[in-house]
Amino acid sequence: MSDLALKTENLDKLFKLGKREVRALSDVNLDIEKGDFVSIMGPSGSGKTTLLNVLGCLDKPTHGTVSLDGVNVTAVPEKALHKTRKHTVGFIFQTFNLMPWLNAVENVELPMEGTKMSKDERKKRARELLQMVGLSQRAEHRPHKLSAGEQQRVAIARALANNPAIVLADEPTGNLDAKTKYEIVRLLSKLNTDQGTTIIMVTHDRQVGSRASRMLFLNDGRLLKKERKGSHFMQLTCSHCGKEIQPDDTFCAGCGKKLGLDKEG
Amino acid sequence: MKNLGVFTRALRNVSRRKIRVLLVVVALSLSMAILVSIPAGIMANQEAAKELKANYEAYLGDIQEEIKEAYTLLEVRYASGDFAGGGGFPEVGSFPEGGGFFGGGGGRRPGFFRSENFFNESLVLEIEALEGTDAVIPFFEKTEGTNQTISTPFGTSIEMLIPDYTIVGVVLDNQIISYYNVLPNTILEGRNLEEGDTGTVLLSLNSTDYFGAGMGDPVDILGNSFTVVGIYDETDILGLNRVYMSLSEAQVITGCEGQVSSIDVYATNENVVDELALEISALDENITITTYETRLSGIEFRAEMAEENLELAEATLSQTQALAFQEIGIAIVATSLIVLFTMLYTVRERTKEIGVLKAIGFSNGNIMSQFMLEGVMISAIAGLVGVVIGTIAAPVLSTALLPPITGINSNSVNVTSFVGRQVSLPGLSLSATAAIPSVELLLLVFIGALLLGALGTLYPAWRASRTSPMEALRHE
Numbered sequence: 001m002s003d004l005a006l007k008t009e010n011l012d013k014l015f016k017l018g019k020r021e022v023r024a025l026s027d028v029n030l031d032i033e034k035g036d037f038v039s040i041m042g043p044s045g046s047g048k049t050t051l052l053n054v055l056g057c058l059d060k061p062t063h064g065t066v067s068l069d070g071v072n073v074t075a076v077p078e079k080a081l082h083k084t085r086k087h088t089v090g091f092i093f094q095t096f097n098l099m100p101w102l103n104a105v106e107n108v109e110l111p112m113e114g115t116k117m118s119k120d121e122r123k124k125r126a127r128e129l130l131q132m133v134g135l136s137q138r139a140e141h142r143p144h145k146l147s148a149g150e151q152q153r154v155a156i157a158r159a160l161a162n163n164p165a166i167v168l169a170d171e172p173t174g175n176l177d178a179k180t181k182y183e184i185v186r187l188l189s190k191l192n193t194d195q196g197t198t199i200i201m202v203t204h205d206r207q208v209g210s211r212a213s214r215m216l217f218l219n220d221g222r223l224l225k226k227e228r229k230g231s232h233f234m235q236l237t238c239s240h241c242g243k244e245i246q247p248d249d250t251f252c253a254g255c256g257k258k259l260g261l262d263k264e265g
Numbered sequence: 266m267k268n269l270g271v272f273t274r275a276l277r278n279v280s281r282r283k284i285r286v287l288l289v290v291v292a293l294s295l296s297m298a299i300l301v302s303i304p305a306g307i308m309a310n311q312e313a314a315k316e317l318k319a320n321y322e323a324y325l326g327d328i329q330e331e332i333k334e335a336y337t338l339l340e341v342r343y344a345s346g347d348f349a350g351g352g353g354f355p356e357v358g359s360f361p362e363g364g365g366f367f368g369g370g371g372g373r374r375p376g377f378f379r380s381e382n383f384f385n386e387s388l389v390l391e392i393e394a395l396e397g398t399d400a401v402i403p404f405f406e407k408t409e410g411t412n413q414t415i416s417t418p419f420g421t422s423i424e425m426l427i428p429d430y431t432i433v434g435v436v437l438d439n440q441i442i443s444y445y446n447v448l449p450n451t452i453l454e455g456r457n458l459e460e461g462d463t464g465t466v467l468l469s470l471n472s473t474d475y476f477g478a479g480m481g482d483p484v485d486i487l488g489n490s491f492t493v494v495g496i497y498d499e500t501d502i503l504g505l506n507r508v509y510m511s512l513s514e515a516q517v518i519t520g521c522e523g524q525v526s527s528i529d530v531y532a533t534n535e536n537v538v539d540e541l542a543l544e545i546s547a548l549d550e551n552i553t554i555t556t557y558e559t560r561l562s563g564i565e566f567r568a569e570m571a572e573e574n575l576e577l578a579e580a581t582l583s584q585t586q587a588l589a590f591q592e593i594g595i596a597i598v599a600t601s602l603i604v605l606f607t608m609l610y611t612v613r614e615r616t617k618e619i620g621v622l623k624a625i626g627f628s629n630g631n632i633m634s635q636f637m638l639e640g641v642m643i644s645a646i647a648g649l650v651g652v653v654i655g656t657i658a659a660p661v662l663s664t665a666l667l668p669p670i671t672g673i674n675s676n677s678v679n680v681t682s683f684v685g686r687q688v689s690l691p692g693l694s695l696s697a698t699a700a701i702p703s704v705e706l707l708l709l710v711f712i713g714a715l716l717l718g719a720l721g722t723l724y725p726a727w728r729a730s731r732t733s734p735m736e737a738l739r740h741e
Contacts (some may be wrong), residue, residue, distance in 0.1 A: 054598045058624055079629070093738070097621040101277050111625040112269045158625065208335020 005198040011064035047221040069165035090159030093139040094171035129157035141213035149180035275638040297651020305702040306663025330367040336535040341528040343382040344553035356498040383524035397537035405434030432505035434515025455495030469499035471504035604721025620737025629730040636726035644718020
């Protein structure tokens with residue numbers, strides 16, 4: 001087995017809008033090693049989400065191939081793709097997309113349904129994952145009782161449920177305030193370093209993107225040549241006074257107010 | 266265990282939209298109640314129709330017998346002074362309810378103000394000797410009463426008999442009793458007269474008052490003691506107190522040994538009736554013969570009416586069944602459509618959820634079975650409620666949804682006779698048959714509800730399973 005978690009070759013994606021043809025992806029070649037934390041950045045409409053959908057087997061490329069964990073998934077028939085989505089990929093969405101009528105544990109359990117795990121094993125694993133994302137106290141709460149950040153943590157736990165080879169995050173911080181955004185990025189970063197989870201994160205937020213170990217840039221469906229090493233650092237500002245703060249600060253240096261950041265995160 | 270999650274989730278999904286599910290359940294359960302009630306009503310109607318048909322057939326059979334008898338029967342009566350005897354009595358029209366045409370309780374018809382003239386019993390033997398006679402049955406009938414002198418407004422006075430009771434003497438021969446209509450057939454208490462009975466009488470109900478005697482009591486008739494062996498229902502319009510006994514005893518106690526008042530002659534077939542009538546008339550100058558020709562039209566009219574009514578009832582029943590099939594069809598289509606549109610709406614509303622489920626690895630089959638289960642679950646709830654409503658409301662609903670059947674929902678059939686009188690056909694009364702659904706029917710409707718639910722959900726669930734995850738995720 002190769003060390004590549006994901007490899008794309010000459011990926012093209014065309015959409016037909018009436019008579020007009022729109023090229024959403026154009027000749028995308030991408031190698032992502034296991035354990036990488038890659039952010040794909042670019043302006044709105046640059047094809048970031050399309051790329052993520054193609055990588056996550058939610059959409060088929062017009063040309064080219066996608067290999068996940070050494071398997072060419074573009075050759076997998078539609079009927080069998082759900083297995084790849086279940087076992088190889090974990091999805092994190094901008095709007096969390098939790099099932100509102102299921103509580104946190106049940107939401108995390110959902111992808112494990114239909115696997116060989118017993119109900120007890122599933123429950124146990126879900127609780128472990130919730131503990132990992134720091135939500136063991138909120139396991140029985142339904143999404144509407146959770147804050148946005150907590151909901152995204154549940155979604156992250158859900159994405160990890162079947163131990164996927166790769167986690168795809170589509171604007172995971174897009175619906176969060178600055179403080180929560182930081183918590184979530186730190187959590188993803190921690191998962192990457194501690195668990196070795198391969199993460200591809202699409203974002204248009206430079207601060208968030210810079211936390212990844214690699215930053216790729218997409219424009220007009222093309223992957224730009226320039227690539228940056230991420231800093232694992234993100235410029236944060238105090239939500240009270242707007243001054244720059246350091247990630248590990250408990251109090252704002254400017255206004256002195258408590259920042260309430262999650263030290264664990 | 267693997268699918269327990271799906272089941273719980275389906276249950277939760279169903280309970281998520283309570284008002285919608287409630288409305289759907291109400292609509293579906295009404296459909297189901299209709300599906301219970303109509304077949305129950307039809308079954309009840311069929312039962313009633315079967316009973317009606319059996320009644321009609323028995324009635325028509327009786328009429329056929331009467332017609333057959335009437336064709337071959339010659340009533341031999343004493344001619345002079347007989348102003349309203351036998352055949353001359355009103356025929357068509359007010360038939361006594363529950364009875365045959367032949368007078369009270371089905372026995373011998375009585376004469377009315379009959380002058381008491383008798384034939385010599387030897388006439389019986391003479392008629393028997395004629396060619397073409399099948400049976401010759403003599404009767405003895407004598408009314409006992411007191412003579413009273415009544416003054417008229419014109420200064421004159423007439424003497425007339427005020428009747429107390431009529432003695433009817435019948436040949437107690439088993440063959441005659443069983444084959445011919447010689448004794449009353451409306452026994453209320455005790456038994457009828459039998460072959461070999463002596464010293465026994467059969468009293469009409471009204472004559473028990475006159476004699477002050479009941480079942481098993483001794484009665485005194487013209488100084489002779491008899492035992493009452495039976496009482497029959499006297500429904501004769503004349504209301505005469507009648508006493509049946511053996512022919513010979515009747516002759517002896519009235520002092521009329523060797524005499525008979527009338528003779529019923531049955532011809533071997535209807536072709537010899539006319540000739541036989543002539544031959545019998547030639548035997549005695551006092552003989553008058555009624556061949557019942559005048560009565561035939563009346564009897565035939567009744568048969569026709571009965572047949573028409575039966576046809577009418579059968580026609581309405583088949584119309585009712587056609588209507589029932591339409592109504593059942595509408596209920597089935599409505600049920601499927603309600604489920605179809607509800608589930609289509611549900612699928613549309615939950616498009617994003619479908620996208621998410623697919624993104625986290627749910628297969629098309631998972632999605633499809635999820636929605637199928639939900640649709641069937643709603644139908645199952647509706648089926649249960651519908652079966653309960655149907656069981657309670659079936660009699661009312663089936664009456665409301667099915668037209669009434671002539672002759673089935675009424676106790677007797679009223680027809681207009683050809684002389685313009687209302688005639689109530691006897692013997693056709695039916696107990697009202699209530700539409701009570703059987704357990705099998707309820708079970709069938711419940712299973713039907715599940716199947717219809719599955720049918721209605723099939724397309725929406727299939728559509729849900731085919732939803733592209735990417736497009737579904739974009740759906741807001």
